[in-house]
Structure formats: C-alpha cells, structure tokens
Amino acid sequence: MTQFKKQFEALLDYWPHEGSGLRSVRNTAFGRFKELGLPTKKWEEWQFTDFSDLKKSDFQLSWVDDLPNLPKEIPGRIPNTHLIFMINGHYQSQLSGLPEGLTVSTGLDHFNANPDEYNVNGNPFIALNTSMMNSGVSVAIENNAVIEKPIQVIYLMTDFSAPLMNHPRFNFDIGTNAEATIIEHYIGKSPTPHFVNSVSKIRVRENGIFSHIRLLETDGHGTYTATTKYQLNRDAQLNVTALASGGKLFRHDIELSFEGAGAEARLDGLSLTEKAQHHDQHVVVDHGNDACESHQLFKYILSDKASGVFNGKVVVREHTKQTNADQSNKNLLLSPKALMNANPQLEIYAEDVKCAHGSTTGQIDSEALFYLRSRGISKQKAIELIIGGFAKEIIDSVQNSDVKSYIDDKVTTWLESTMHHG
C-alpha cells in the first residue's frame, strides 16, 4: 500500500494546478482504495485470484518526461483502420488520424463534462484507477454518423527499465443511430513488470450499432486489471469480441446493463494462457428492460500450469418481459496441471424469460485426435487443428475481415509457439 500512496502523492505534486473537482474525486477515490485494500482470497468475487504480487514490485506512474523513443513501426497495427496511439500512457496525437463524425478528447475534458460518472464503488481497482487516472481517451461518435473503418486504439507499454503502472480511462460514446467499430488494444512488450489498471465505459445510444473488439497481447510480465461497463439504450446493438493472450495476471470485470427496451448484446471472449498465467473474468449482464437479448460465449484455452476463472451472472429483473439471455463457457485444458474454475449463474426474478446457461471443461477429445491421426495427420498438427477449431467460433464472430484475420493470426501464432515449447 505504501508504494501506491507514494505514487498518489507524487501525482498530486506533479499536477499541482488540477481543478478542485478532480482533486476531490481523486482524494475520495484514494481514500476508498485505502479502506478497501487489494482483494484477498476471502473476498467472494475475488477468491481465485492472488493479487499479492502487486505489492512486491515498486510500480511507478509514467510521467510525460519519461516518454520513450517512438517505435519505428507501431506494433499490432491492423490494416484499414483509423489509429489512436498511446505509448506508456502518452497519447500521440500526431500519429493518430481520425475521420469526420467523431471527436476525441482527453480524460480531463470528459471529467469536466461528466463529473458524476467518476463515482467509486466496492471495486478497489476502480477506486485505484479513479484516484490516479493518468491516460486514456474519450471517443464520441456523433448521432447518425457511420464510421466505416474500425478505430484502433493502441495502448502500448514498452521500453521502460523500472516497474511501470498506468491507470487509463476510456469512454466510448456511440451516438443515436450511429455505427462504429472500436478496437481497444493493449500491447505489453517489456521484460520489466508493469501494471495496467483500466476502466472503460461504453454507451451505445438509441439504435446505435457498436462493435467493440478488445485485445490484450502480452507476455508473462504484465498485470492487467480492467473494468468494462456497457450501457445500452433502447434498440441499441452491441457486438463484443475479446481476445486476451498472455499476461502474468489478467482480471476483467465486465458489466452490461440494458437501459432501454429492445437492445441486443453479444459478448464473445477467448482467453489464451500458458506457463503460470492466470486469467479471471467476471461478467454481469443485467436485464432491467423489456425485450432485450444477450448472448455470451467465453472460451479459455489453458496450457502448462495456467489457470482460469470464469464467473458469469445474468440477472433478469422483476417485471421485465420477453427477455432472451444465454451464457456459455467452454474451456480446453491442454495440460494436466492447467486449472479452470467456472461458475455460471442465473438470477431470474421475472417470468417471461428465455434463458440458458452452461459450462464445460475438458481436454483434447481423444476420439477427434485419433480420427485425424488415422488420416495421416501428425499428432501435433492434429492437436493444433482441434484447438484451432475450438477457437474458431469466437474468431468467426468478428465481422470486419482485417480484424478477423489479425485475430486469427494471433491465435495461430500463439498455438504454434505453445505447442512447440510444450
């Protein structure tokens, strides 16, 4: 806790002229974080994840004067997309090119316009983020605007020598009748420990259509905690595809609430873990309005000693009608030492409901493996085919072909490297 306090005080000193409103929000949030502390195994919603390593590295906030040399080539660039680029938290507006129909602003502008969205609750990572939020952008898509090409927001952590942390804030506001795709893309390329604790808030307004692609690509040195909140207004459509690959520890809390009738959401996620990596995802989908649909499919592939947690909850509020909700979690263990904890839950307080949920965890199907091998395909190639087939359902949910082939390549590369060292 002392190192967080030291960094918090350093941040207040670094920006002495911040407005009093923001100052007060930061102070309140840090006070809340101090009360809560980091989650322990005694906390029900956090019991399978050990955050004690966060105390061991002396993480420092990234300051503007620590901006590293810009890479010659920005990693992870997906063709035919608009770019918003941040390196170690620093927004590089000169490298970012954006079309008509949207505005990008920094955190401070968003805070000044929407101070009430910065309340904290019982999640210590939201409190920590709010107290030290130091990066990220807000993207607002104008009403009726159709942004053809996806907007790729790259948040790159690279080239630092001491343990680094950042607390980015993202706000994506999709206007009424607007249509857009945003790729929220975290890349960690560093052998030095780092900690990225993000909070993303996404609102899709009436009749808006939004595709959110969330990508995390890193090796075993980064700790990534994230909260993503989706709010859907009437008749909004949301399509989410998330790929998380690597990381020492990844914890993602996803909350989705239907704030108007007739909205639809599809949430698909693929988690790739190896070595001693740990991924923990908690999803709450809250049906508080009529005739809303939600479909969740979360898959995990766990190799070596990796571990995963999936905790999904669908809540259907009293007096709501015509709810259609399903949730599926499927996990593939590639090693006898890999471990998965799955807990899908339904809380239904209404009658007019169509709901389904389920979770399966298993190893490579030996029948399928024998079938492929009996056709002359090597054992390794057969395993790769089966795992690739398992992942395909998620990859296929991506509409945009450039984004889809990017994700497909990442999964294939991961698979080949995991199979070769394993």
Add this chain to the structure above:
Amino acid sequence: MLEIKNLHAGVDGKEILKGISLTINPGELHAIMGRNGSGKSTLANVITGRDQYDVTSGSVTYNGVDLLDMPPEDRALAGIFMSFQYPVVIPGVNNTYFLRTSLNAKLKHQGLNEINAADFMRLIREKLKLVNMDEKYLSRAVNDGFSGGEKKRNEILQMLTLEPALSILDETDSGLDIDALKIVAEGVNNFRNSERSFLAITHYQRLLEYMKPDRIHVLIDGKIVKSGDMTLAHELEEKGYSWLES
C-alpha cells in the same frame, strides 16, 4: 499385404481378441461377420492403432513391417485407412481443409509436391460425384451437422481421395438406407483393383451382396470360428450365428 498372427488384444485388462490369424493379399476383399461384442471393431482399431487397446501377444505386419509399434498417422501414411463406424465431429475444422491436410501429409510422405487449394478443389469435386455428395458438405466442419448416411459417404470420400492400399470398412453399412448403401458399395467397387485390399466388417450380408468378398470370416468371442466364401454369408443369414457357437 496384411498378416495377422495369433493376435490377442483387449482393453483395461479384459481380453477381447483371443488369437486371430488372418492374411489378406493384394486385391482381395475379406469380410468379417459377427455379432455385437464379438471383437470386430476391436480388430479394426488394433490394426489402425487406437491407443486404448493393449496387444498382449501375436503380431500384425503390413508388407512385412511390424505395425504394432507404429503411431496411427504412420500406419495411415503406409497406406492403411479405416472408414469409421462412428465418424467423429470436429467442430471448427473445415472439411475441405481437413481432407487437403490429410492428402498433403500423404503426398509429402511420398516425397511428392503438396497439392494447392485450387487443384484440390478440382480433385475433390470429381470424388464428390462418385459418392453422390452435395458440395455444401465441403464447407462445413468435419462431420458437423451431417446425417448418419452423410457421415458414411464422407468416409468413403476420404478413402477415394487418399487412395489407401488397405481399407478397413467398419460397419460402413450401418445406418444406411438401401440407396445410400448402393452408392457406398459402388464407390468401393469402382475403387477395387488388383493392388488394393479391403477388410469389411459387418453384421449383415446386405453389403456383401454388392461387394462380393473373396473370403468371409465369422468372429465369435474374439476368435475366427469359420471361414468360407459367399455361401457362408447366406448360411449365416438363414441360420444365424448360434450353430457356430461351441
């Protein structure tokens, strides 16, 4: 070509095959008949290398090479193929891609160039016609959403594409209506020549009427109790198996 000598094998310590000896020469089609549980499928699985079966004694050689130490993919590359009794669904793996990967594994093994996607499509369309299969099955995942009959045709399609020297047909007739059975049998018959051998496993003589086997063996409780020609199949159809039980 295939020589099985005094083969004893089982699963989880339970002996299922209790001394099988069988020789299949190039160009021959042998049939194994027997009731459920007689060991027919165990024999097919031991030849193709499914690892849950333990061979306790005896030998299986193929063109003089000991098969039992080879992994299943090497047996396949050596020219052995099994049409599965229950073809396996493999979600997310495209049927065409799977077929081409198999064929390329074989071509590579033979020191030949791999076939490209366009040439493979031309080849596979020809083969599809032979088993009267719709092209839509090529774009699906392997056996995913296929009916029982379509799965069996997909097996024969694979046989025709991979051109194995020894094909084991494990209850390829089960679950087929008479029209599908004719198509499958015709696919096999057109594929027969003086080099290729077959081992057809079945409950019924129905399939054999179309395929005209050279030898028929009756398997009871893990042993071949009688061998003969097509008249033996007719006898079985008439009298059942009990007259052969000791």
